[in-house]
Amino acid sequence: MAPKNSTPAAHKPTAAQTSMAAGTTSVTLERLRANIGPLSTMMLRELEKTLPWYRRLSADERSSLGLVAQNGISAFVSWYEHPSSPSWVLSDVFGTAPTELTRSISLQRALQLIRTVVQVVEDRVPELADAHEQVALREAVLRYSREVAFAAADVYARAAENRGAWDTRLEALAVDGILRGENTDALQSRMSALGWKTHSKFTIMVGPAPSETDASFLATLRRAAARFAADVMVGIQGDRLILVLGEVANPESAYHRLSELFAPGSVVYGPLAQDLAGATASAKAAFAGMAVVRGWTAAPRPVSADDLWPERVIGGDDSARRALLTNIYQPLLGASNGLVETLNSYLQHGHSLEAAARDLFVHSNTVRYRLRRVCDVTGWDPLVPREAFVLQTALVVGRLSAAVKPAPDRPVPRST
Template identity: 70%
Template sequence: MPQPEHLPGSTGTAPGATNAGTAPADPATVEKLRATIGSLSTATLKQLDADLPWYRGLRADERSALGMVAQKGIASFVNWYQKPVSPAWVLSDVFGTAPTELTRSISLQKALQLIRVVVQVVEDQVPFLAPAADQGPLREAVLRYSREVAFAAADVYARAAETRGSWDTRLEALVVDAILRGESSDALRSRIAAVGWTSQARITVMVGSAPQEPDAGFLNELRRVTGRLAEDVLVGIQGDRLILVLGGVRDPAKAYPRITELFGSGAVVFGPEAESLVEASTSAQAAFAGLTAARAWPGAPRPVSSEDLWPERVISGDDTARRALVRNIYRPLLAASNGLEQTLSAYLSLGHSLEATSRALFVHANTVRYRLRRVCDVTGWDPLVAREAFVLQTALVVGRLSVSPPIVPAGGGSSSATARAMRSAGMDGAGEAVPAPADDL
């Protein structure tokens, strides 16, 4: 059985060896080819300008770089035609140092269009370059050569894309790390622009455990899913933790549970929304604090908001959560007056009993119900729901601890003196604490 012909680039052709079954090139044709390299290059540049509108729209330096590639391609063809060898020459002889300029200037599709024009110009000149007997082998050599150049161009673009992907991944990791550290600088803004981030609102950070041994397939799936649910996403994997910075989430109620499915086992916590990516460090810090405290709430939903974990975060020593409880719950309750703080305190301390609370406060049970609804309106937390009542009770505790204690004179003193001391210490006539100034919190 005859052996298949070894084409350029096949594994059967050793570097430096001619192709089996290929007749030696006619020396006269080779010399004629060498003599016409200049004219072929000029004809090629004119044809590129005539056939490719995008080539005419390039800058002068970009046209010069592509023209150099075309000229090198023609010169290298002459060498290859004289002695066909392994195609390893293509990257160095044809493209040389041009890959960077080539991939920046034009797409792979346009690069192949350029190669097609070059090949067409050379092929059109075949009748003038070789006698009739040698025209067939010369045309075949042109086609084989164009195939190798096309493969080499594809390889150039693939390597460039791989390099860009690696650089983008490193840059993305730097941005995520800067956000976690709370960095706010011109360098961070420059990096944010470099990764293509566009969202300017509804930015949140979601953290949880990463799947075991995440690979490129996992990251691609993660980006595919989040790309449908949010405008922008940054991905960071630090040890066993997966960090997502999400921007412009379209429907958080549906998006967050779907994204959570891509995390590993355990709690997944998302922080409050930030106005910009530079300010997202607050969301990240809250999310990580919530992740640390989440194990104290075994029944927590998945995912869970960092704000739903305020009590656990306070107990674990998170001062940010303490201030948030005072600012968002305790102070609004005191400012609302109408006995909301007293009613809530009595309701929580009396086992969540409406009747017992009404008797203790000497008011009707419907009044208690109304005040508890007002508590929900003012704070956003419903005392009739057990979990939310726990949050409210924690807010009362930390709020009272944030107020300076009353100063009582030695020996007890008179009742009027005691009243004056209580007022000076921040207590009202009913013995209720008045919140301290904001600076004390």
């Protein structure tokens, strides 16, 4: 045993440690060294007997955990002989790659394993020490188990921190992949690694990011989003905050509540997407809406990107132009019954039913009926000023689209 005065000042043991080291006899130490093997064997049997989850592990996992437990017993003997700082625990007990432990079992199970090892050693105290040293040995076992438990908690905390940092990077890549329309298989792989289970019904929300987007804010945002959506991913791109939501329950309420977590300013959400390819289109629509939302001074918060079709068309968004053609103009043409003519006359005459009726030589009730049909066909009500503006933009887009169609080929005059 090393003399007291050989202990470095930086690692000087406490009074309790010094007393324990001084009270240790060579006989007890010899017994501890001689029983390392038997104790390890007993410990493995006890793990098999008392921990059902241990028996279900693979052979490699049981071997790794058994090695950790055996290291713990060997390290205890060395520590009991030379009490010192607990900084050795990570390397001596858990080895050079302690994160392997976190991949095999949870922290709760790791503590159960430590408790079993301690119990095995404590039960053998009467055989390992004389009567006058048994109290000191039991105290040493308890203090040692405390240090190992703290070290195990530190291992799991570091592993969780590393996983959190990796998950954050992977999440950023997944969100960026959705925005850029990357290969869906690669995207699905990244999202599965994040625990994402949704395969349809994606929604993208875009808005200004708060000035402080630390880990605490992101955790709060995820918890809030988890109340309304089955899955959620968060992305920060410059001054923009992006939410990718999967299977939102009660969308109207969810979008309103989630918009409160964005910084002051407009918040836009894209149309519901049925797959990852549609999620990319939804994200592009949301960003296009953010670029022009200031054109609608009375826009609600949050606002749907589809409600910004007129502003997006003016801003040069071709997807909004196609949406107006597909969802409004072409259905109106297909419905016939003079819906396009009636809507155009109503809009051109200052939203006056009587003026439109005179222009069309019909009764005002006929105009009113046809306008209700316009609402039934398109989902937009011409009697509401904002929706009438959307319908009027659709008529303009439709007429311009028809005007640019190529003319039919004319026969070339035969030369004489």
